[in-house]
Amino acid sequence: MTAYVLQTQGLSKAFGGLRAVSDISLSVAPCEVHAIIGPNGAGKTTLISIICGIVNPGTGRVLVDGQDIIKDYRAARSKIGLVPQELVSEGFETVWATVKFSRGLFGKKPDPAYLERVLRDLSLWDKRDAKIIELSGGMKRRVMIAKALSHEPQILFLDEPTAGVDVELRRDMWNMVRGLRARGVTIILTTHYIEEAEEMADRVGVISQGEIILVEDKQALMHKLGKKQLTLQLQQPLASIPAELAGHPLELADDGHALVFTFDAQREHTGIAELLKDLAQRGIDFKDLQSSQSSLEEIFVSLVSGR
Amino acid sequence: MNFYAIRAIYLFELARTWRTLLQSIATPVISTSLYFVVFGSAIGSSMTEVHGVSYGAFIVPGLIMLALLTESISNASFGIYMPKYSGTIYEVLSAPVSYLEILIGYVGAAATKSIILGLVILVTARLFVDFEILHPLWMLALLVLTAVTFSLFGFIIGVWADGWEKLQVVPALIVTPLTFLGGSFYSISMLPPLWQTVTLFNPVVYLISAFRWSFYGVSDVNVVLSLGMIFGFLLLCILTVGWIFKTGYRLKS
Numbered sequence: 001m002t003a004y005v006l007q008t009q010g011l012s013k014a015f016g017g018l019r020a021v022s023d024i025s026l027s028v029a030p031c032e033v034h035a036i037i038g039p040n041g042a043g044k045t046t047l048i049s050i051i052c053g054i055v056n057p058g059t060g061r062v063l064v065d066g067q068d069i070i071k072d073y074r075a076a077r078s079k080i081g082l083v084p085q086e087l088v089s090e091g092f093e094t095v096w097a098t099v100k101f102s103r104g105l106f107g108k109k110p111d112p113a114y115l116e117r118v119l120r121d122l123s124l125w126d127k128r129d130a131k132i133i134e135l136s137g138g139m140k141r142r143v144m145i146a147k148a149l150s151h152e153p154q155i156l157f158l159d160e161p162t163a164g165v166d167v168e169l170r171r172d173m174w175n176m177v178r179g180l181r182a183r184g185v186t187i188i189l190t191t192h193y194i195e196e197a198e199e200m201a202d203r204v205g206v207i208s209q210g211e212i213i214l215v216e217d218k219q220a221l222m223h224k225l226g227k228k229q230l231t232l233q234l235q236q237p238l239a240s241i242p243a244e245l246a247g248h249p250l251e252l253a254d255d256g257h258a259l260v261f262t263f264d265a266q267r268e269h270t271g272i273a274e275l276l277k278d279l280a281q282r283g284i285d286f287k288d289l290q291s292s293q294s295s296l297e298e299i300f301v302s303l304v305s306g307r
Numbered sequence: 308m309n310f311y312a313i314r315a316i317y318l319f320e321l322a323r324t325w326r327t328l329l330q331s332i333a334t335p336v337i338s339t340s341l342y343f344v345v346f347g348s349a350i351g352s353s354m355t356e357v358h359g360v361s362y363g364a365f366i367v368p369g370l371i372m373l374a375l376l377t378e379s380i381s382n383a384s385f386g387i388y389m390p391k392y393s394g395t396i397y398e399v400l401s402a403p404v405s406y407l408e409i410l411i412g413y414v415g416a417a418a419t420k421s422i423i424l425g426l427v428i429l430v431t432a433r434l435f436v437d438f439e440i441l442h443p444l445w446m447l448a449l450l451v452l453t454a455v456t457f458s459l460f461g462f463i464i465g466v467w468a469d470g471w472e473k474l475q476v477v478p479a480l481i482v483t484p485l486t487f488l489g490g491s492f493y494s495i496s497m498l499p500p501l502w503q504t505v506t507l508f509n510p511v512v513y514l515i516s517a518f519r520w521s522f523y524g525v526s527d528v529n530v531v532l533s534l535g536m537i538f539g540f541l542l543l544c545i546l547t548v549g550w551i552f553k554t555g556y557r558l559k560s
Contacts, residue, residue, distance in 0.1 A: 015560065049560075052397075052400075052401040053400055053401045054397050054400045054401055054559065054560075055559060055560045056555055056559050056560065073403065074309070074403040074405075075403070076403075077401060077402060077403040078403040080401065082397065082398075082401050084394075084397050086394055088393055088394030088395050088397065089393070089395060090389075090390075090393065090395055091393070092326065093319075093322075097319070097322065100315075101315050101319045102398060103311075103315075104311045104312060104314060104315025104318075105311075105312050105315045105316065105398060105399065105402040105404065106311075106312070106402050106403060107309045107311050107312055107402075107403055107404075108311060109311060147398070
Protein backbone atom coordinates (compact mmCIF):
# COMPACT_ATOMS: atom_id res chain seq x y z
CA MET A 1 0.00 0.00 0.00
CA THR A 2 1.25 3.49 -0.88
CA ALA A 3 1.52 6.35 1.62
CA TYR A 4 -1.70 7.75 0.25
CA VAL A 5 -4.63 5.63 -0.71
CA LEU A 6 -6.03 8.42 -2.85
CA GLN A 7 -4.32 11.26 -4.66
CA THR A 8 -5.70 13.78 -7.08
CA GLN A 9 -3.28 15.95 -8.99
CA GLY A 10 -4.40 19.18 -10.64
CA LEU A 11 -7.90 17.88 -11.26
CA SER A 12 -10.11 20.22 -13.27
CA LYS A 13 -13.44 19.84 -14.97
CA ALA A 14 -15.65 22.30 -16.77
CA PHE A 15 -19.20 21.84 -18.02
CA GLY A 16 -19.55 24.19 -20.95
CA GLY A 17 -18.25 27.48 -19.63
CA LEU A 18 -18.75 26.55 -15.98
CA ARG A 19 -15.71 25.37 -14.06
CA ALA A 20 -17.07 22.70 -11.73
CA VAL A 21 -13.74 21.78 -10.14
CA SER A 22 -10.49 23.60 -10.59
CA ASP A 23 -6.94 22.39 -10.04
CA ILE A 24 -7.76 20.10 -7.14
CA SER A 25 -4.86 18.30 -5.54
CA LEU A 26 -5.77 16.15 -2.60
CA SER A 27 -4.08 13.33 -0.73
CA VAL A 28 -5.87 10.96 1.59
CA ALA A 29 -4.07 8.55 3.89
CA PRO A 30 -5.20 4.97 4.52
CA CYS A 31 -7.84 4.51 7.21
CA GLU A 32 -8.51 8.21 7.31
CA VAL A 33 -11.96 9.73 7.53
CA HIS A 34 -11.68 12.70 5.23
CA ALA A 35 -14.54 15.16 5.03
CA ILE A 36 -14.98 17.48 2.08
CA ILE A 37 -17.21 20.27 3.14
CA GLY A 38 -18.61 23.02 1.03
CA PRO A 39 -21.83 24.78 0.17
CA ASN A 40 -24.26 23.42 -2.43
CA GLY A 41 -22.80 23.64 -5.92
CA ALA A 42 -19.23 23.90 -4.65
CA GLY A 43 -18.08 20.90 -6.72
CA LYS A 44 -18.13 18.12 -4.12
CA THR A 45 -20.21 15.66 -6.13
CA THR A 46 -18.35 16.42 -9.36
CA LEU A 47 -15.06 15.69 -7.61
CA ILE A 48 -16.33 12.35 -6.33
CA SER A 49 -17.89 11.51 -9.68
CA ILE A 50 -14.58 12.04 -11.46
CA ILE A 51 -12.69 9.89 -8.97
CA CYS A 52 -15.26 7.10 -9.25
CA GLY A 53 -15.32 7.14 -13.05
CA ILE A 54 -18.83 8.52 -13.55
CA VAL A 55 -17.63 11.80 -15.01
CA ASN A 56 -14.67 12.12 -17.34
CA PRO A 57 -11.91 14.31 -15.93
CA GLY A 58 -11.00 17.43 -17.88
CA THR A 59 -7.38 17.67 -16.87
CA GLY A 60 -5.36 16.19 -14.06
CA ARG A 61 -4.86 12.76 -12.63
CA VAL A 62 -6.34 10.52 -9.98
CA LEU A 63 -4.44 7.69 -8.32
CA VAL A 64 -6.18 5.11 -6.18
CA ASP A 65 -3.68 3.18 -4.11
CA GLY A 66 -1.07 4.24 -6.69
CA GLN A 67 -3.15 3.15 -9.68
CA ASP A 68 -4.35 5.58 -12.31
CA ILE A 69 -8.14 5.64 -12.64
CA ILE A 70 -7.90 5.83 -16.43
CA LYS A 71 -4.99 3.53 -17.30
CA ASP A 72 -5.55 1.01 -14.49
CA TYR A 73 -9.28 1.55 -14.13
CA ARG A 74 -10.03 -2.05 -13.21
CA ALA A 75 -7.63 -2.14 -10.28
CA ALA A 76 -8.50 1.38 -9.20
CA ARG A 77 -12.27 1.05 -9.35
CA SER A 78 -12.36 -2.34 -7.68
CA LYS A 79 -11.05 -0.63 -4.52
CA ILE A 80 -13.77 2.00 -4.45
CA GLY A 81 -17.29 1.86 -3.14
CA LEU A 82 -19.66 4.74 -3.73
CA VAL A 83 -22.84 5.76 -1.96
CA PRO A 84 -24.30 8.50 -4.12
CA GLN A 85 -26.27 11.40 -2.82
CA GLU A 86 -29.49 10.48 -4.59
CA LEU A 87 -31.54 7.48 -3.46
CA VAL A 88 -31.44 5.51 -6.68
CA SER A 89 -32.33 1.86 -7.02
CA GLU A 90 -34.03 -0.74 -9.13
CA GLY A 91 -37.27 -0.48 -7.19
CA PHE A 92 -38.73 -3.84 -8.20
CA GLU A 93 -35.64 -5.83 -7.25
CA THR A 94 -35.25 -7.39 -3.84
CA VAL A 95 -32.60 -6.18 -1.44
CA TRP A 96 -30.72 -9.45 -1.77
CA ALA A 97 -30.77 -9.43 -5.58
CA THR A 98 -29.50 -5.88 -5.86
CA VAL A 99 -26.69 -6.39 -3.37
CA LYS A 100 -25.69 -9.63 -5.10
CA PHE A 101 -25.70 -7.79 -8.41
CA SER A 102 -23.38 -5.09 -7.05
CA ARG A 103 -20.86 -7.65 -5.81
CA GLY A 104 -20.80 -9.42 -9.17
CA LEU A 105 -20.53 -6.15 -11.07
CA PHE A 106 -17.33 -5.36 -9.20
CA GLY A 107 -15.83 -8.69 -10.21
CA LYS A 108 -16.14 -10.49 -6.91
CA LYS A 109 -17.16 -14.11 -6.76
CA PRO A 110 -20.40 -14.83 -4.92
CA ASP A 111 -20.05 -14.85 -1.13
CA PRO A 112 -23.47 -15.18 0.52
CA ALA A 113 -21.93 -15.27 4.00
CA TYR A 114 -20.22 -11.93 3.51
CA LEU A 115 -23.34 -10.34 2.07
CA GLU A 116 -25.36 -11.66 4.98
CA ARG A 117 -22.93 -9.99 7.39
CA VAL A 118 -23.20 -6.69 5.52
CA LEU A 119 -26.99 -6.84 5.59
CA ARG A 120 -27.06 -7.79 9.27
CA ASP A 121 -24.67 -4.94 10.14
CA LEU A 122 -27.01 -2.54 8.41
CA SER A 123 -30.15 -4.05 9.98
CA LEU A 124 -31.31 -5.15 6.54
CA TRP A 125 -31.22 -8.90 6.91
CA ASP A 126 -34.92 -9.14 7.77
CA LYS A 127 -35.69 -7.12 4.66
CA ARG A 128 -33.56 -9.18 2.29
CA ASP A 129 -36.55 -10.50 0.33
CA ALA A 130 -38.41 -7.19 0.29
CA LYS A 131 -38.61 -5.18 -2.90
CA ILE A 132 -36.70 -1.94 -2.60
CA ILE A 133 -39.72 0.09 -3.58
CA GLU A 134 -41.44 -1.14 -0.40
CA LEU A 135 -38.72 0.23 1.90
CA SER A 136 -38.63 3.52 3.75
CA GLY A 137 -36.18 6.25 2.73
CA GLY A 138 -33.86 5.36 5.58
CA MET A 139 -33.87 1.69 4.64
CA LYS A 140 -33.19 2.56 1.02
CA ARG A 141 -30.19 4.58 2.18
CA ARG A 142 -28.95 1.51 4.03
CA VAL A 143 -29.39 -0.56 0.85
CA MET A 144 -27.23 1.92 -1.02
CA ILE A 145 -24.54 1.51 1.60
CA ALA A 146 -24.87 -2.27 1.48
CA LYS A 147 -24.40 -2.16 -2.30
CA ALA A 148 -21.29 -0.02 -1.92
CA LEU A 149 -19.85 -2.38 0.68
CA SER A 150 -20.80 -5.56 -1.17
CA HIS A 151 -17.45 -5.84 -2.93
CA GLU A 152 -15.31 -5.12 0.12
CA PRO A 153 -13.91 -1.74 -0.97
CA GLN A 154 -10.79 -0.17 0.54
CA ILE A 155 -12.16 3.30 0.02
CA LEU A 156 -15.75 4.27 0.62
CA PHE A 157 -17.17 7.48 -0.78
CA LEU A 158 -20.21 8.80 1.00
CA ASP A 159 -21.76 11.66 -0.90
CA GLU A 160 -23.96 13.60 1.52
CA PRO A 161 -24.71 10.40 3.44
CA THR A 162 -27.11 11.86 5.96
CA ALA A 163 -28.96 14.32 3.76
CA GLY A 164 -32.61 14.03 4.71
CA VAL A 165 -32.23 11.14 7.16
CA ASP A 166 -33.55 11.08 10.70
CA VAL A 167 -31.43 11.46 13.80
CA GLU A 168 -31.37 7.76 14.58
CA LEU A 169 -30.11 6.77 11.17
CA ARG A 170 -27.58 9.58 11.24
CA ARG A 171 -26.17 8.23 14.51
CA ASP A 172 -26.20 4.69 13.10
CA MET A 173 -24.32 5.89 10.08
CA TRP A 174 -21.71 7.64 12.11
CA ASN A 175 -21.21 4.48 14.12
CA MET A 176 -20.96 2.50 10.91
CA VAL A 177 -18.28 4.87 9.59
CA ARG A 178 -16.27 4.45 12.78
CA GLY A 179 -16.62 0.68 12.49
CA LEU A 180 -15.46 0.68 8.89
CA ARG A 181 -12.45 2.79 9.69
CA ALA A 182 -11.57 0.41 12.48
CA ARG A 183 -11.63 -2.37 9.88
CA GLY A 184 -9.19 -0.45 7.68
CA VAL A 185 -11.54 1.27 5.25
CA THR A 186 -10.73 4.80 4.19
CA ILE A 187 -13.79 7.02 4.20
CA ILE A 188 -14.24 10.12 2.12
CA LEU A 189 -17.44 11.94 2.80
CA THR A 190 -18.89 15.07 1.40
CA THR A 191 -21.31 16.98 3.47
CA HIS A 192 -22.68 20.38 4.07
CA TYR A 193 -23.59 19.37 7.61
CA ILE A 194 -20.58 20.71 9.44
CA GLU A 195 -21.67 18.84 12.54
CA GLU A 196 -21.10 15.63 10.63
CA ALA A 197 -17.56 16.53 9.68
CA GLU A 198 -16.89 17.72 13.21
CA GLU A 199 -18.18 14.45 14.60
CA MET A 200 -16.41 12.03 12.30
CA ALA A 201 -13.58 13.48 10.26
CA ASP A 202 -9.86 13.20 10.92
CA ARG A 203 -9.11 15.76 8.26
CA VAL A 204 -11.25 18.35 6.60
CA GLY A 205 -11.01 19.81 3.13
CA VAL A 206 -13.02 22.93 2.41
CA ILE A 207 -14.19 23.33 -1.16
CA SER A 208 -15.71 26.49 -2.53
CA GLN A 209 -16.48 27.44 -6.12
CA GLY A 210 -14.72 24.31 -7.36
CA GLU A 211 -11.47 24.94 -5.51
CA ILE A 212 -10.06 23.33 -2.41
CA ILE A 213 -9.28 26.31 -0.25
CA LEU A 214 -7.97 24.43 2.73
CA VAL A 215 -7.10 20.91 3.87
CA GLU A 216 -6.25 20.51 7.50
CA ASP A 217 -6.34 18.11 10.36
CA LYS A 218 -9.68 18.79 12.03
CA GLN A 219 -8.27 19.42 15.49
CA ALA A 220 -5.47 21.59 14.13
CA LEU A 221 -7.97 23.52 12.03
CA MET A 222 -10.21 24.22 14.95
CA HIS A 223 -7.21 25.07 17.08
CA LYS A 224 -5.67 27.35 14.48
CA LEU A 225 -8.71 29.11 13.14
CA GLY A 226 -11.10 28.72 16.02
CA LYS A 227 -11.67 31.62 18.40
CA LYS A 228 -11.95 31.09 22.12
CA GLN A 229 -14.21 33.33 24.11
CA LEU A 230 -14.79 33.97 27.78
CA THR A 231 -18.26 35.24 28.68
CA LEU A 232 -18.83 36.98 32.01
CA GLN A 233 -22.39 37.36 33.28
CA LEU A 234 -22.39 40.70 35.13
CA GLN A 235 -24.11 41.48 38.43
CA GLN A 236 -25.03 44.96 37.16
CA PRO A 237 -25.49 45.73 33.49
CA LEU A 238 -23.14 48.18 31.78
CA ALA A 239 -24.25 50.85 29.34
CA SER A 240 -20.86 50.79 27.64
CA ILE A 241 -17.40 49.37 28.09
CA PRO A 242 -15.47 51.58 30.51
CA ALA A 243 -12.59 53.47 28.89
CA GLU A 244 -10.14 51.90 31.35
CA LEU A 245 -10.90 48.51 29.86
CA ALA A 246 -10.35 49.60 26.26
CA GLY A 247 -7.06 47.71 26.18
CA HIS A 248 -8.90 44.39 26.39
CA PRO A 249 -10.70 42.87 23.36
CA LEU A 250 -14.14 43.11 24.90
CA GLU A 251 -17.66 43.31 23.61
CA LEU A 252 -20.90 43.92 25.40
CA ALA A 253 -23.62 41.37 24.91
CA ASP A 254 -27.05 40.47 26.25
CA ASP A 255 -28.12 44.14 26.58
CA GLY A 256 -25.12 44.96 28.72
CA HIS A 257 -25.56 41.98 31.05
CA ALA A 258 -22.57 40.10 29.61
CA LEU A 259 -19.00 40.92 28.69
CA VAL A 260 -17.43 38.78 25.99
CA PHE A 261 -13.64 38.50 25.95
CA THR A 262 -12.04 36.98 22.84
CA PHE A 263 -8.58 35.49 23.27
CA ASP A 264 -6.00 33.29 21.57
CA ALA A 265 -5.79 30.05 23.52
CA GLN A 266 -2.45 29.17 21.93
CA ARG A 267 -0.63 32.14 23.42
CA GLU A 268 1.22 31.77 26.70
CA HIS A 269 -0.54 34.79 28.17
CA THR A 270 -4.17 34.86 27.23
CA GLY A 271 -4.86 38.10 29.11
CA ILE A 272 -7.57 36.56 31.28
CA ALA A 273 -5.74 37.19 34.55
CA GLU A 274 -5.16 40.87 33.68
CA LEU A 275 -8.79 41.29 32.68
CA LEU A 276 -10.10 39.79 35.94
CA LYS A 277 -7.72 41.99 37.92
CA ASP A 278 -8.86 45.14 36.06
CA LEU A 279 -12.51 44.25 36.56
CA ALA A 280 -11.97 43.75 40.30
CA GLN A 281 -10.15 47.09 40.58
CA ARG A 282 -13.09 48.86 38.94
CA GLY A 283 -15.68 47.06 41.04
CA ILE A 284 -17.30 45.28 38.17
CA ASP A 285 -18.66 42.06 39.66
CA PHE A 286 -19.79 39.05 37.77
CA LYS A 287 -21.95 36.15 38.87
CA ASP A 288 -20.94 33.54 36.34
CA LEU A 289 -18.36 32.90 33.65
CA GLN A 290 -18.03 30.40 30.84
CA SER A 291 -15.57 29.79 28.02
CA SER A 292 -16.41 28.51 24.53
CA GLN A 293 -14.59 27.63 21.33
CA SER A 294 -15.93 28.40 17.86
CA SER A 295 -17.37 25.43 16.05
CA LEU A 296 -16.21 24.04 12.74
CA GLU A 297 -19.33 25.58 11.29
CA GLU A 298 -18.25 29.07 12.31
CA ILE A 299 -14.79 28.45 10.90
CA PHE A 300 -16.29 27.12 7.68
CA VAL A 301 -18.60 30.11 7.28
CA SER A 302 -15.77 32.54 7.85
CA LEU A 303 -13.58 30.69 5.32
CA VAL A 304 -16.22 30.51 2.61
CA SER A 305 -17.72 33.94 3.11
CA GLY A 306 -14.24 35.45 3.11
CA ARG A 307 -13.78 34.49 -0.56
CA MET B 308 -12.30 -10.26 -18.70
CA ASN B 309 -14.60 -9.55 -15.74
CA PHE B 310 -16.82 -12.61 -16.12
CA TYR B 311 -18.54 -12.05 -12.80
CA ALA B 312 -19.66 -8.63 -14.01
CA ILE B 313 -20.93 -9.96 -17.33
CA ARG B 314 -22.79 -12.68 -15.47
CA ALA B 315 -24.22 -10.18 -12.99
CA ILE B 316 -25.55 -7.85 -15.70
CA TYR B 317 -26.80 -10.75 -17.82
CA LEU B 318 -28.67 -12.48 -15.00
CA PHE B 319 -29.99 -9.21 -13.58
CA GLU B 320 -31.47 -8.33 -16.96
CA LEU B 321 -32.90 -11.80 -17.53
CA ALA B 322 -34.48 -11.69 -14.08
CA ARG B 323 -36.61 -8.81 -15.32
CA THR B 324 -38.01 -11.11 -18.02
CA TRP B 325 -39.08 -13.73 -15.51
CA ARG B 326 -40.55 -11.02 -13.31
CA THR B 327 -42.56 -9.61 -16.22
CA LEU B 328 -43.30 -12.88 -17.93
CA LEU B 329 -46.72 -11.77 -19.10
CA GLN B 330 -45.35 -8.68 -20.78
CA SER B 331 -42.11 -10.21 -22.05
CA ILE B 332 -43.30 -13.52 -23.48
CA ALA B 333 -47.06 -13.92 -23.29
CA THR B 334 -48.00 -10.62 -24.96
CA PRO B 335 -45.89 -11.11 -28.13
CA VAL B 336 -47.01 -14.73 -28.37
CA ILE B 337 -50.67 -13.77 -28.11
CA SER B 338 -50.36 -10.97 -30.68
CA THR B 339 -48.48 -13.28 -33.07
CA SER B 340 -51.15 -15.93 -32.60
CA LEU B 341 -53.74 -13.32 -33.58
CA TYR B 342 -51.78 -12.67 -36.78
CA PHE B 343 -52.00 -16.37 -37.56
CA VAL B 344 -55.71 -16.41 -36.91
CA VAL B 345 -56.39 -13.31 -39.03
CA PHE B 346 -53.85 -13.66 -41.82
CA GLY B 347 -53.10 -17.36 -41.79
CA SER B 348 -56.57 -18.81 -41.25
CA ALA B 349 -59.10 -16.15 -42.22
CA ILE B 350 -57.36 -14.48 -45.16
CA GLY B 351 -54.92 -17.27 -45.98
CA SER B 352 -57.68 -19.78 -46.62
CA SER B 353 -58.79 -17.77 -49.66
CA MET B 354 -55.24 -17.26 -50.98
CA THR B 355 -53.23 -19.48 -53.26
CA GLU B 356 -49.77 -20.71 -52.39
CA VAL B 357 -46.83 -18.31 -52.51
CA HIS B 358 -43.64 -19.75 -54.05
CA GLY B 359 -45.14 -23.21 -53.59
CA VAL B 360 -45.72 -22.67 -49.87
CA SER B 361 -49.17 -22.41 -48.26
CA TYR B 362 -49.90 -18.83 -47.22
CA GLY B 363 -50.22 -19.76 -43.54
CA ALA B 364 -46.76 -21.32 -43.57
CA PHE B 365 -45.35 -18.55 -45.78
CA ILE B 366 -45.95 -15.87 -43.16
CA VAL B 367 -44.34 -17.82 -40.29
CA PRO B 368 -40.75 -16.57 -40.85
CA GLY B 369 -41.96 -13.00 -41.33
CA LEU B 370 -43.98 -13.07 -38.12
CA ILE B 371 -41.06 -14.50 -36.17
CA MET B 372 -38.84 -11.75 -37.60
CA LEU B 373 -41.43 -9.13 -36.75
CA ALA B 374 -41.45 -10.22 -33.10
CA LEU B 375 -37.69 -10.77 -33.01
CA LEU B 376 -36.86 -7.31 -34.32
CA THR B 377 -39.37 -5.52 -32.14
CA GLU B 378 -38.48 -7.39 -28.98
CA SER B 379 -34.70 -7.21 -29.51
CA ILE B 380 -34.89 -3.46 -29.86
CA SER B 381 -37.37 -3.09 -27.02
CA ASN B 382 -35.47 -5.33 -24.59
CA ALA B 383 -32.05 -3.82 -25.23
CA SER B 384 -33.20 -0.22 -25.31
CA PHE B 385 -35.19 -0.65 -22.10
CA GLY B 386 -32.30 -2.55 -20.47
CA ILE B 387 -29.86 0.35 -20.77
CA TYR B 388 -32.40 3.16 -20.61
CA MET B 389 -33.87 2.02 -17.29
CA PRO B 390 -30.65 2.46 -15.25
CA LYS B 391 -30.11 5.79 -16.99
CA TYR B 392 -33.62 6.85 -16.05
CA SER B 393 -33.51 5.56 -12.47
CA GLY B 394 -29.95 6.78 -11.90
CA THR B 395 -28.52 3.35 -11.13
CA ILE B 396 -26.22 3.68 -14.15
CA TYR B 397 -23.73 5.24 -11.71
CA GLU B 398 -22.94 1.77 -10.46
CA VAL B 399 -22.15 0.34 -13.89
CA LEU B 400 -20.03 3.36 -14.80
CA SER B 401 -18.05 3.18 -11.55
CA ALA B 402 -17.51 -0.59 -11.70
CA PRO B 403 -14.30 -2.19 -12.95
CA VAL B 404 -15.90 -3.31 -16.19
CA SER B 405 -14.90 -2.63 -19.76
CA TYR B 406 -17.36 -1.32 -22.30
CA LEU B 407 -17.24 -4.67 -24.07
CA GLU B 408 -18.27 -6.44 -20.88
CA ILE B 409 -21.15 -4.02 -20.35
CA LEU B 410 -22.23 -4.61 -23.92
CA ILE B 411 -22.04 -8.40 -23.66
CA GLY B 412 -24.13 -8.29 -20.49
CA TYR B 413 -26.90 -6.03 -21.74
CA VAL B 414 -27.01 -7.08 -25.40
CA GLY B 415 -26.51 -10.74 -24.51
CA ALA B 416 -29.50 -10.68 -22.16
CA ALA B 417 -31.69 -8.81 -24.66
CA ALA B 418 -30.74 -11.17 -27.48
CA THR B 419 -31.34 -14.21 -25.27
CA LYS B 420 -34.84 -13.02 -24.42
CA SER B 421 -35.60 -12.40 -28.09
CA ILE B 422 -34.28 -15.77 -29.17
CA ILE B 423 -36.40 -17.52 -26.52
CA LEU B 424 -39.38 -15.54 -27.73
CA GLY B 425 -38.64 -16.38 -31.38
CA LEU B 426 -38.51 -20.07 -30.55
CA VAL B 427 -41.72 -19.86 -28.52
CA ILE B 428 -43.46 -18.21 -31.48
CA LEU B 429 -42.06 -20.89 -33.76
CA VAL B 430 -43.63 -23.57 -31.58
CA THR B 431 -46.87 -21.58 -31.35
CA ALA B 432 -46.98 -21.22 -35.14
CA ARG B 433 -46.67 -24.99 -35.48
CA LEU B 434 -49.98 -25.27 -33.62
CA PHE B 435 -51.69 -23.25 -36.37
CA VAL B 436 -49.98 -24.38 -39.57
CA ASP B 437 -47.90 -27.26 -40.88
CA PHE B 438 -44.38 -26.43 -41.98
CA GLU B 439 -40.91 -27.92 -42.03
CA ILE B 440 -37.59 -26.18 -41.72
CA LEU B 441 -35.32 -26.97 -44.64
CA HIS B 442 -32.11 -25.51 -43.13
CA PRO B 443 -32.55 -25.61 -39.33
CA LEU B 444 -28.97 -24.62 -38.54
CA TRP B 445 -29.17 -21.64 -40.85
CA MET B 446 -32.49 -20.77 -39.29
CA LEU B 447 -30.92 -20.78 -35.83
CA ALA B 448 -27.88 -18.86 -37.03
CA LEU B 449 -30.05 -16.19 -38.62
CA LEU B 450 -32.22 -16.04 -35.52
CA VAL B 451 -29.17 -15.42 -33.31
CA LEU B 452 -27.53 -13.01 -35.76
CA THR B 453 -30.67 -10.93 -36.11
CA ALA B 454 -31.35 -10.92 -32.37
CA VAL B 455 -27.79 -9.76 -31.60
CA THR B 456 -27.75 -7.15 -34.37
CA PHE B 457 -31.06 -5.60 -33.40
CA SER B 458 -30.28 -5.81 -29.70
CA LEU B 459 -27.20 -3.73 -30.49
CA PHE B 460 -29.44 -1.34 -32.38
CA GLY B 461 -31.79 -1.25 -29.39
CA PHE B 462 -28.86 -0.56 -27.08
CA ILE B 463 -27.96 2.46 -29.24
CA ILE B 464 -31.56 3.71 -29.05
CA GLY B 465 -31.58 3.23 -25.27
CA VAL B 466 -28.40 5.28 -24.90
CA TRP B 467 -29.66 7.95 -27.28
CA ALA B 468 -33.12 8.26 -25.72
CA ASP B 469 -33.50 10.91 -23.06
CA GLY B 470 -37.20 10.29 -22.53
CA TRP B 471 -39.78 7.53 -22.75
CA GLU B 472 -41.18 8.94 -25.96
CA LYS B 473 -37.87 8.67 -27.79
CA LEU B 474 -37.55 5.12 -26.55
CA GLN B 475 -40.76 4.23 -28.36
CA VAL B 476 -40.46 6.41 -31.42
CA VAL B 477 -37.90 4.41 -33.42
CA PRO B 478 -39.52 0.98 -32.91
CA ALA B 479 -43.04 2.32 -33.46
CA LEU B 480 -42.48 4.74 -36.33
CA ILE B 481 -39.59 3.12 -38.18
CA VAL B 482 -39.01 -0.53 -37.34
CA THR B 483 -42.61 -1.78 -37.26
CA PRO B 484 -43.59 -0.12 -40.58
CA LEU B 485 -40.38 -1.39 -42.22
CA THR B 486 -41.15 -4.89 -40.98
CA PHE B 487 -44.73 -4.81 -42.23
CA LEU B 488 -43.52 -3.46 -45.57
CA GLY B 489 -40.56 -5.83 -45.67
CA GLY B 490 -42.41 -8.86 -46.90
CA SER B 491 -43.67 -10.36 -43.67
CA PHE B 492 -47.06 -11.08 -45.19
CA TYR B 493 -46.26 -11.21 -48.89
CA SER B 494 -43.55 -11.91 -51.42
CA ILE B 495 -42.14 -8.74 -52.94
CA SER B 496 -42.59 -10.40 -56.34
CA MET B 497 -46.32 -9.81 -55.76
CA LEU B 498 -45.74 -6.03 -55.90
CA PRO B 499 -45.75 -3.85 -59.04
CA PRO B 500 -42.22 -3.43 -60.52
CA LEU B 501 -41.75 0.11 -59.20
CA TRP B 502 -42.60 -0.92 -55.63
CA GLN B 503 -40.37 -3.96 -55.93
CA THR B 504 -37.45 -1.59 -56.56
CA VAL B 505 -38.50 0.73 -53.73
CA THR B 506 -38.85 -2.19 -51.34
CA LEU B 507 -35.24 -3.20 -51.94
CA PHE B 508 -34.21 -0.07 -50.00
CA ASN B 509 -35.90 -1.55 -46.94
CA PRO B 510 -33.22 -3.45 -44.99
CA VAL B 511 -35.82 -5.68 -43.31
CA VAL B 512 -36.61 -7.26 -46.69
CA TYR B 513 -33.18 -8.93 -46.63
CA LEU B 514 -33.68 -10.29 -43.11
CA ILE B 515 -37.08 -11.78 -43.84
CA SER B 516 -35.99 -13.08 -47.21
CA ALA B 517 -32.97 -14.90 -45.77
CA PHE B 518 -34.95 -16.21 -42.85
CA ARG B 519 -37.71 -17.51 -45.16
CA TRP B 520 -35.06 -19.18 -47.29
CA SER B 521 -33.85 -21.10 -44.21
CA PHE B 522 -37.41 -22.45 -43.83
CA TYR B 523 -38.49 -23.21 -47.37
CA GLY B 524 -35.48 -22.67 -49.63
CA VAL B 525 -37.22 -19.79 -51.41
CA SER B 526 -36.28 -16.13 -51.13
CA ASP B 527 -37.09 -12.77 -52.66
CA VAL B 528 -33.46 -11.67 -52.61
CA ASN B 529 -30.22 -13.59 -53.08
CA VAL B 530 -29.28 -15.15 -49.74
CA VAL B 531 -25.63 -14.07 -49.97
CA LEU B 532 -26.74 -10.48 -50.55
CA SER B 533 -29.09 -10.77 -47.58
CA LEU B 534 -26.29 -12.04 -45.34
CA GLY B 535 -24.07 -9.20 -46.58
CA MET B 536 -26.76 -6.68 -45.62
CA ILE B 537 -27.22 -8.19 -42.16
CA PHE B 538 -23.48 -8.20 -41.48
CA GLY B 539 -23.24 -4.66 -42.86
CA PHE B 540 -25.89 -3.48 -40.41
CA LEU B 541 -24.20 -5.39 -37.59
CA LEU B 542 -20.91 -3.65 -38.41
CA LEU B 543 -22.64 -0.27 -38.45
CA CYS B 544 -24.13 -0.94 -35.03
CA ILE B 545 -20.76 -2.09 -33.64
CA LEU B 546 -19.06 1.07 -34.94
CA THR B 547 -21.79 3.26 -33.44
CA VAL B 548 -21.58 1.53 -30.07
CA GLY B 549 -17.78 1.88 -30.20
CA TRP B 550 -18.17 5.61 -30.76
CA ILE B 551 -20.69 5.87 -27.91
CA PHE B 552 -18.31 4.24 -25.49
CA LYS B 553 -15.31 6.20 -26.73
CA THR B 554 -17.03 9.54 -26.29
CA GLY B 555 -19.27 8.60 -23.37
CA TYR B 556 -22.20 9.95 -25.39
CA ARG B 557 -25.20 10.36 -23.07
CA LEU B 558 -23.61 8.04 -20.55
CA LYS B 559 -20.82 10.15 -19.07
CA SER B 560 -20.47 13.90 -18.72
